[in-house]
Amino acid sequence: MSVVSATENSVLMTQARQALKGRWGEAIGATVVSILIPLTAQMVPRVGGLLSFLISGPIMVGLAGFFLTISRKQEPVFSQIFAGFRKFRVSLGAYLFQCVFVLLWMLLLIIPGIVAALSYAMTYYIISENEAVGPLAAIAKSKAMMRGNRWKFFCLGCRFLGWAVLSLLTLGIGFLWLLPYMNTAFAQFYDDLTPTAAEIAGSVREIPGPAAND
Helix, strand or coil: CCCCCCCCCHHHHHHHHHHHCHHHHHHHHHHHHHHHHHHHCCCCEEEEEHHHHEEEHHHHHHHHHHHHHHHCCCCHHHHHHHHHHHHHHHHHHHHHHHHHHHHHHHHCCCCHHHHHHCCCCCHHHHHCCCCCCCCHHHHHHHHHHHHCCCCHHHHHHHHHHHHHHHHHHCCCCCHCCCCCHHHHHHHHHHHHHHHHHHHHHHCCCCCCCCCCCC
């Protein structure tokens, strides 16, 4: 069973901008911290790369929850970006499995790897909202939600390419606004699928492996 996102991408982007009104400072701050933490971890001698890998999943989960709060026009709390550490094993497991599955598909062809990554795009939002879900179950639920929606989500991401080029022309400063905009729009996309997402999530019992493109 799958649900198709019915809201136009242009509308999702408009809703994202509206949700960010009065929240840009908090959104930019959370984005900067979420980038600086893994980068700082990489500077630790000898174990920096491993340390950065270990904390990336929890940071992604926390950031997903933070931008879900903004997208729903609720009061964000800065500490939300660290919420993934309370689900460390699940967050790390989801990040690890996604990296492995996408890499396996990339070894075959680039396109299947991209499709796999799109299939897993809702994983961190699912973990941020579900206390009981495991990493493989979260990936499976994301696959179920994205079935029939991968192309639309891909097109949503492509809508930001022009802004990304402009951000590069500002020596990267523009990304301080672009990344929160993108994250809020992606959170809007997730919420566009959630009216019946609980039904989908509850019905999924599969354990996903490299066959992410069904």
